[in-house]
Amino acid sequence: MGRQFFVGGNWKCNGTTDDVKKIVSFLNGADVPSEDVVEVVVSPPFVFLGLVKSLLRSDFGVAAQNCWVRKGGAFTGEISAEMLVNLNIPWVILGHSERRLILNESDEFVSDKVAYALSLGLKVIACVGETLEQRESGSTMAIVSAQTKAIAEKVSNWDNIVLAYEPVWAIGTGKVATPAQAQEVHFELRKWLKENVGHEVAASVRIIYGGSVNGANCKELAVQPDVDGFLVGGASLKPEFIDIIKSAT
Ligand code: PEP
Numbered sequence: 001m002g003r004q005f006f007v008g009g010n011w012k013c014n015g016t017t018d019d020v021k022k023i024v025s026f027l028n029g030a031d032v033p034s035e036d037v038v039e040v041v042v043s044p045p046f047v048f049l050g051l052v053k054s055l056l057r058s059d060f061g062v063a064a065q066n067c068w069v070r071k072g073g074a075f076t077g078e079i080s081a082e083m084l085v086n087l088n089i090p091w092v093i094l095g096h097s098e099r100r101l102i103l104n105e106s107d108e109f110v111s112d113k114v115a116y117a118l119s120l121g122l123k124v125i126a127c128v129g130e131t132l133e134q135r136e137s138g139s140t141m142a143i144v145s146a147q148t149k150a151i152a153e154k155v156s157n158w159d160n161i162v163l164a165y166e167p168v169w170a171i172g173t174g175k176v177a178t179p180a181q182a183q184e185v186h187f188e189l190r191k192w193l194k195e196n197v198g199h200e201v202a203a204s205v206r207i208i209y210g211g212s213v214n215g216a217n218c219k220e221l222a223v224q225p226d227v228d229g230f231l232v233g234g235a236s237l238k239p240e241f242i243d244i245i246k247s248a249t
Contacts (some may be wrong), residue, residue: 005248007228009042009236030242038248063091094125097168107150113156123160132169160202164231170211186226215240222247
């Protein structure tokens with residue numbers, strides 16, 4: 001069976017209650033391909049998770065944008081994986097480049113988070129990606145495979161992981177990877193999984209692309225054989241997110 005297309009919307013640290021209601025309203029009114037064709041998951045800021053969950057159509061899922069690395073406790077300002085489970089939030093984004101680079105989350109820290117979240121039954125969108133400097137120095141694959149290796153060392157079951165390839169130079173910059181650039185890295189990541197984790201995992205894990213995806217460029221990216229969907233930032237706040245969901249077909 002083919003891999004189900006996946007479209008995630010990362011709302012980042014944006015919005016007010018009114019904005020959130022507006023976004024949910026255009027999502028709820030949209031005519032999109034059925035769930036067996038495309039899985040849609042939106043990721044509002046923590047404070048709006050409950051509101052979004054209560055208003056959002058039932059065929060779309062909800063993700064948190066982060067969670068704490070271990071069991072909750074005396075970690076001021078953090079949100080634990082247990083809390084997400086308690087609130088019935090099925091997904092969490094981990095290892096986003098904004099957290100890796102701005103908040104100094106290491107490969108090891110991210111992989112500990114992935115393993116802990118999975119152990120509690122959460123599904124994880126795990127992000128990897130190189131900076132412009134790393135791409136220009138020819139180390140793209142070394143970087144993304146090291147980030148993936150860190151996860152692979154702590155995880156034995158990949159059923160609940162979606163791997164998001166998000167080149168840092170393309171995030172929020174309007175500079176999208178060409179379809180060929182995205183396909184090349186996705187192909188190499190799948191090859192890495194095949195050689196280091198196993199054929200079945202490589203064949204079934206969804207590898208999605210993120211970095212300035214919008215309504216105009218999504219189609220040519222979506223047809224690449226190893227691009228199984230998108231993680232969308234800026235455009236996920238706008239009605240063009242629906243066009244991105246529709247690029248699944
Ligand atoms: C992201 O932050 O995951 C992202 C891909 O952002 P944008 O689509 O705005 O580049």
